[in-house]
Amino acid sequence: ARPRVGYFYVGKPMGEVIADQLRKMKVKDYKSVPVVVSEGTSVYDAIVTMFLEDVGTLFVVRDQAVLAGVVSRKDLLKVAIGAQDVREVPVGLAMTRMPNIIVVTPEENVYEAATKLIDYQIDALPVVRVMDAHNKQLEVVGRFTKTTIARIFVELGSGRDI
Template identity: 65%
Template sequence: MVIELTKRQEHIIQIVKDEGPITGEQIAEKLNLTRATLRPDLSILTMSGYLEARPRVGYFYAGRPAGSVISERLHKLLVKDYKAMPIVVSESASAYDAIVTLFLEDVGTLFVVNQKGFLAGVLSRKDLLRASLGNKTLEDVPVGIIMTRMPNIVTCTPEETLYSAAKKLIDFQIDSLPVVRPGEEDSKQFELMGRVTKTTIAKAFVELGSEPKV
């Protein structure tokens, strides 16, 4: 639920910021309104935490409510400032090769690239575990037949917010998003710029909680 402040409410906040503590009467006077007209606005601003009312003193500015500050801040974090390096295998690699790469690089998801180096698919631990339950030896299973293939891949761009990327990870129940941009010669092919995983989000979460307390 997002409630936007009205122009009048913003005006009231500015008056209280500049001149508070100030009574409801005085605010009404400044706005050429009656105290009764103003009552709902003052209630909203007090309940939402912008203003505090003190008996016999009046209203004063209490700072922006926590929810508003946090939300605004989260929406300023961009994928390009948090993304990690993508770890890739070629489409012709075997499931066995892929598992070895996954261990060597210590990641949970691999991106599969085609001969031109563009994104062809995504390979999760889950895909590889499923393959290992099959009857074929893993050396004989090409990653191309077990990966999730374009265009069924959820992606994000470097300019997207980290919030939006996190929401995709949750909404689509996936562990990793490739960070892509359209190829220069062929905009239907995607160049791989990085990865955003739940680890990326958890790191950003810890970073936000470690900010200086001043």
């Protein structure tokens, strides 16, 4: 008998079936819009931007889109309970700076992105495109976070065909 459309034989253990699926899903298809500030932005204004945009991580850029740093709620909280005035301290002093930033490219898969989030214990990855390989300049084109993973997880669990 011919198999019914949409039904198929899977000659693999369940673990491999799911792993294959996650490796087919690309970061570019799930990333969100990045929220960026410039290096001179005060810690206070960065916190306000986080609240207004409802994100947990900001990307710090030069020339509109060149990645310079990443700043998390945790980084800002550290400054906020310190002795300095959050309106005076620039976000550039609180951020993790290039080249110590873990990034992901649009062509990587969501499993690779999730692995980076777990291995480096971070909440968000800037999605980047290499602008200038020689100077290692990276253009920020998106945001991939633990929330993105949770959203994909819910989509997978909803049972919609993929």
